[in-house]
Amino acid sequence: MPGIILTFLALFVFALPATATAELVENGGDTFFSGKVLSETISTGGDTFMSARSVSARGAAQGDLHVHGFDVSVNADVAEDLYALGATVVVRGAVASDLTAAGFSVRTERGAATAGNVRLAGNSVTIEGPVAGALTVAGRDVILNAAVEGDMQVLAGSISFGPDAVVGGTLTYRSGDKISVPERVAPAGRVVFERFTAVRGWDDLKDMREDMPVLPTFASAFLSFVISLLFFVVLGALMLGFMPRRLENLRRHVASAPGQAMLLGVLGLSVLFGIVPITALTIIGLPFVPVAVLCIVLAWTLGYALGAYSVAMHLWRALGGQDAPGNALRLAVFAxxxxxxxxxxxxxxxxxxxxxTLVLLGIGAMTKALFLFLLGNPGQALDVDMKPVED
Structure with a gap:
């Protein structure tokens, strides 16, 4: 549920104009804040949603508070649940119900007392705010320096305890190696260790898969093949129906210079994959990383289909087939x-x-078409007598 809400929040607020000043939308008692940088003192009655590159929330929220950004700082008291997602997440305010947070670095400070359960995930997780309920943590490095009245479940590479660390319930930790838990944190009778390795995680995944109802292996593979075949046939029918000339031009690019198409395919694919880290490094472009990944998947799929179609039609003509077959025959050859x-x-x-190879051929043809579109097509070359120049 928190993941769905945060995803909705991100999609909604980033659709709002990203200006230097905060954008505010109210609907049905909910309040939505967005902008490039948010530093707001809130006093809202319903649920509150905040999203920006940098978010600092103060004041009080009477409903749930959802915060999303690269740098997230919550110094507001929350009357119900708090959900926070970001690269860096710091919680300083009190939470009257549950707290859920995830990020590269997650920290709850001493003032962040939580009356309900706390769930945290990150590369580095530090808990200094007291927890009245249960605590669930997953991270590479986990530091507990607060009182936890309920049970604590932790999955981590390293676990350490500060002077204020106390677990009132059962402390269950999963790690690569067993550690020494101080008696002041939890007596040995309430400490449970479960060794966790990559192999163990893979075995757990396989056990979970075996418990799920699945089709027999052959039936599953055959069904996947049928679905894939139908997908590509429908895709081919759409291309032949809506853009036959452009599809034929792309096919000719592959047939006339396959080596050039492969080189351009490498270039186009390199640009697509390079967009992802470059977009992420701008920080502002982080929300568009999924869009870049989607473009890679889309280009890969279209390139594969175009490459298969081009090679199939080339072989069809080489075997004595018609030079200009109908669309139905083209689809049959493609299938x-x-x-x-x-x-x-x-x-x-x-x-x-x-x-x-098919992917490179198809993406290469699309890359060449894009270059021609951007540079413009000068048309047919003519000599001084206005006659076509032979190649």
Whole structure:
């Protein structure tokens, strides 16, 4: 539930104008804040949603408080639940119900007393605010320096305890190595250690998968193949129906210069993958990283389909087929190519090379078309007598 709410928050507030001043929207008792930088003293009656590159919340929220940003600082008292997500999350205010937070660095300070349960996840997690309920933590480095009245569950690479650390219930920790838990934190009778390794995690995942109802292996593989085949046939039908000329031009790019298409495919794919870290490094572009990843998936899928179609039509003509077959025959040839490529996947290494080659050919053709569009097409070259120049 918190993840759904935070996702909705991010989609909603980033759709609002990102200005230097805070944007405020109220609807049905809920209050939404957005902007590049938010430093707000809130006094809201219902649920409150805040999202920006940097968020600092003060005051009090009578309902739930949802905060999303790169740097998140919550110094507001929350009458119900608090949800916080960011690269750096610091909680300083009191929470009357539950607290859920995730980030690269997560910290609750001494004033962040939580009356309910606390769930935290991050690379570095520090708990200094007292917890009246149960505490659940997952992180690489976890530091507890507060009183926890209920049970504590922790999964971490390293766990340490400060002078104020006390666990009133059962302390269960999962880590690679057993540690010495001080008696003042929890007596040995209330400490449970479970060794956790990557192999153990994989075994747990397999056990969970085995408990789930699934189709037999062959039936599952066949069903996946049928669904994939239908997807590509529908995609091919849409392309042939709505953009036949452009599709034919792209196919000609591949057929006329396959080597050039592969080189351009490497270039285009490199640019697409390079967009992800570059977008993330701008910080402002972090919300658009999923869009960049989606573009990679979309380009990969379209490139694979275009490459398969181009190679299939080239082989069709080489085997004596019609130069300009109808759309139904084109789809049939395309479907046959998809089936043949699926069979190649059963051959180690060969199937991977074939699939990747098709992706490079298709993306290369699209890259060339994009370059021609951006640079402009000068048209047919003419000599001084206004006659076409032969290649």
């Amino acid at each position: 046959a190519a998809i089936c043949l490529i699926a069979l190649l996947n059963f051959i180690p290494f060969v199937g991977w090379v074939a699939n990747y």
